[in-house]
Every structure is written in C-alpha cells, then in structure tokens.
Amino acid sequence: xxxxxxxxxxxxxxxxxxxxxxxxxxxxxxxxxxxxxxxxxxxxxxxxxxxxxxxxxxxxxxxxxxxxxxxxxxxxxxxxxxxxxxxxxxxxxxxxxxxxxxxxxxxxxxxxxxxxxxxxxxxxxxxxxxxxxxxxxxxxxxxxxxxxxxxxxxxxxxxxxxxxxxxxxxxxxxxxxxxxxxxxxxxxxxxxxxxx
Amino acid sequence: xxxxxxxxxxxxxxxxxxxxxxxxxxxxxxxxxxxxxxxxxxxxxxxxxxxxxxxxxxxxxxxxxxxxxxxxxxxxxxxxxxxxxxxxxxxxxxxxxxxxxxxxxxxxxxxxxxxxxxxxxxxxxxxxxxxxxxxxxxxxxxxxxxxxxxxxxxxxxxxxxxxxxxxxxxxxxxxxxxxxxxxxxxxxxxxxxxxx
Numbered sequence: 560x561x562x563x564x565x566x567x568x569x570x571x572x573x574x575x576x577x578x579x580x581x582x583x584x585x586x587x588x589x590x591x592x593x594x595x596x597x598x599x600x601x602x603x604x605x606x607x608x609x610x611x612x613x614x615x616x617x618x619x620x621x622x623x624x625x626x627x628x629x630x631x632x633x634x635x636x637x638x639x640x641x642x643x644x645x646x647x648x649x650x651x652x653x654x655x656x657x658x659x660x661x662x663x664x665x666x667x668x669x670x671x672x673x674x675x676x677x678x679x680x681x682x683x684x685x686x687x688x689x690x691x692x693x694x695x696x697x698x699x700x701x702x703x704x705x706x707x708x709x710x711x712x713x714x715x716x717x718x719x720x721x722x723x724x725x726x727x728x729x730x731x732x733x734x735x736x737x738x739x740x741x742x743x744x745x746x747x748x749x750x751x752x753x754x755x
Numbered sequence: 756x757x758x759x760x761x762x763x764x765x766x767x768x769x770x771x772x773x774x775x776x777x778x779x780x781x782x783x784x785x786x787x788x789x790x791x792x793x794x795x796x797x798x799x800x801x802x803x804x805x806x807x808x809x810x811x812x813x814x815x816x817x818x819x820x821x822x823x824x825x826x827x828x829x830x831x832x833x834x835x836x837x838x839x840x841x842x843x844x845x846x847x848x849x850x851x852x853x854x855x856x857x858x859x860x861x862x863x864x865x866x867x868x869x870x871x872x873x874x875x876x877x878x879x880x881x882x883x884x885x886x887x888x889x890x891x892x893x894x895x896x897x898x899x900x901x902x903x904x905x906x907x908x909x910x911x912x913x914x915x916x917x918x919x920x921x922x923x924x925x926x927x928x929x930x931x932x933x934x935x936x937x938x939x940x941x942x943x944x945x946x947x948x949x950x951x
Binding site for chain 1: 824
C-alpha cells in the first residue's frame with residue numbers, strides 16, 4: 560500500500576465533511592433548525608434498513624442503504640436544489656455530474672468508479688435498490704414537513720398537487736409507501752399543514 | 756402488511772431524528788460548530804466504503820458501513836460519552852443497553868433483533884467487520900482534532916499518551932490505519948496540537 564494512496568483516500572474523507580454545512584429546506588422534528596445533507600443521507604440510509612420489506616421487489620437493504628449514504632455528496636459543490644424549484648432543476652444534472660467528477664476524483668484512480676457506481680446507480684433509477692432508495696429520499700422530507708405542521712411547505716407556498724406530482728415516483732419503489740404518502744398528504748391538507 | 760406494523764416502523768424513523776441534536780466533543784473541520792452524532796455515524800459509514808481495503812482481514816464493506824450507521828443511535832437516551840471521561844465510562848454500557856432496549860423496542864417485535872444485531876455486533880467487537888468499524892469510529896475524531904489544531908484535545912487537556920492508549924484498538928481493525936494514527940499523533944505533538 561502506497562502512502563500516497565491512503566493520503567488520497569483521507570483527502571476524500573476530509574472533503575466530505577463539508578456536506579454537514581449544506582442546508583436543506585426541511586426542519587428537524589424538534590423545529591430547532593434546518594437539516595443538513597449529511598444528516599439527511601444518514602437518516603434515509605437507516606430507513607432503508609428499517610423499511611426494506613416494503614420495497615416493490617425484494618431488495619438488498621445494505622446496498623440500498625449505502626446508495627443513500629453517498630447520494631447527496633455532490634451537493635458539496637452543487638448545493639441542495641430545492642425539489643420544487645423548477646428553475647434550479649434545469650441544470651441540476653449538469654452541476655451534480657461536474658461535482659461528482661471533482662469529488663470522487665479525489666480518490667485513487669482505480670477506486671473512483673467503485674464508489675461512484677453507487678451514486679450513478681441511484682441517479683439512473685434503474686435497479687430495484689435504486690428505485691426503493693429514491694422512494695425513501697422522497698418520503699423523509701414529507702415526514703419532516705408533516706410533523707412540523709408543514710413548516711417548509713408553508714414557507715414556499717407549496718400545494719398538495721405539487722407534493723403528489725413530485726412524489727409519485729415513490730410508487731416505483733414501494734406501493735405500500737406510496738399509499739402511505741397519499742394518506743399523509745390528504746391528512747396534511749385536512750389539518751391545514753398544506754394548501755390544496 | 757398491517758397498518759400498525761408500518762406505524763411502528765415510522766415511529767422509530769421519527770424517533771432517531773433526535774440523534775441530530777446529540778452533540779459530540781469534535782468540531783467540524785470548518786470549525787463553525789461541534790459535530791452531532793448523526794453526522795458522525797454518516798461520516799464513519801462512508802469511511803467504511805472508502806477504506807475497506809485497509810482492514811486487517813477482508814471485510815464486507817457494506818456491512819461494516821451499516822454497523823456504523825446505527826452504532827450511536829443509543830446516544831439519544833444515553834448521551835455521547837466523551838471517550839476520555841473515565842467517570843462516565845463506568846456506567847456507559849448499562850446506560851446504552853437500556854437505551855437500545857427502548858429505542859429498538861419501538862420496532863415491530865420480529866424486527867427488533869434484526870436491526871439491533873448490527874449494534875450488538877459492533878459492541879461485541881468480535882467479527883472482522885466490527886473490529887474494522889470500531890477502528891474507523893476512533894480514527895475520525897483524530898482527524899477532526901488534528902485538522903482543527905487539536906481544538907477538542909486542548910479544551911480537555913488531553914495528552915498524546917491518552918490518545919495512543921485509547922486508540923490502540925485501531926490496530927485490531929487495521930494495521931495500516933494504526934500506523935497512520937501513530938504518525939498523526941506524533942505529528943500533532945510536534946506541531947503543538949497535542950500535549951506530550
């Protein structure tokens with residue numbers, strides 16, 4: 560093992576500390592502050608271990624979890640694109656690919672692909688693990704919103720139609736969780752957390 | 756699938772949001788604030804994917820990562836026990852076991868063991884994945900300390916002898932990383948980040 564190889568790996572490990580300073584629109588359930596992207600990656604990864612039985616097709620839960628672990632690392636450069644911001648969505652893929660090139664590029668050459676393939680798989684949304692992981696990535700912000708009385712929805716004037724349209728993709732990963740999302744949204748409207 | 760089963764799982768998912776408010780002694784590399792335990796779980800889990808090749812014996816990197824994902828969930832009840840606080844260490848295992856009973860106990864009965872076994876395996880430190888995961892759990896705070904000029908070491912008056920004694924366990928998980936730790940500590944002393 561060369562010294563340089565380990566140094567490159569450590570440099571990557573140090574670099575991703577920055578994800579802890581990328582803020583999302585969601586608030587913690589305690590309401591004390593906005594969530595950051597590192598915490599979000601952690602939370603959704605644990606969800607994969609807990610909710611794997613609800614995937615539409617049987618999944619390797621550990622693989623889905625590890626996909627979620629790395630799914631937002633690109634936000635260190637690309638920032639968190641708010642999911643209802645259609646303008647920012649236009650060049651999101653381009654910004655995130657450039658970020659992946661730089662950040663995963665810190666690793667030793669033969670290792671870049673190995674780790675990045677988890678992110679590519681998540682982005683491609685083709686495997687059952689990726690579809691399930693993407694469902695969880697949508698579900699958690701809904702839970703945060705619902706349990707903070709729609710705080711972030713209200714701040715941005717989001718409607719239930721937008722929420723349902725954006726999160727319909729949950730059904731590709733899990734029929735059970737999509738059913739749950741629809742009930743949650745209907746209940747949020749009824750409670751006044753979300754505009755109709 | 757019963758409604759109640761999913762509700763129990765969601766309750767667990769909501770409960771662990773609290774880990775984002777458990778503060779550790781380490782500072783982010785940016786120095787802006789102390790790290791929380793959810794971020795720490797995330798960071799060490801990603802490290803498992805990046806550094807797996809340095810494990811003393813070949814490991815299942817995804818499994819080691821998922822062990823690190825959940826390794827500090829008990830701190831929601833038990834708090835983060837500072838690793839150089841010998842007084843708090845006395846009842847740490849007892850406090851953490853009670854916490855595991857309560858928190859994992861939120862899950863459906865048949866699922867408690869399934870998820871908790873990852874934590875038990877980490878705590879038992881018997882498998883090669885657990886030994887490697889434990890090495891990473893020690894390595895990351897050293898990196899945080901070193902790259903913030905020993906900020907947390909200085910605040911608590913820690914010496915290099917304490918650091919080496921506490922982290923000798925790294926060698927059980929990885930010879931390469933233990934060598935790296937020793938060099939890092941020697942360098943920290945030379946630079947004045949750490950008392951001798």
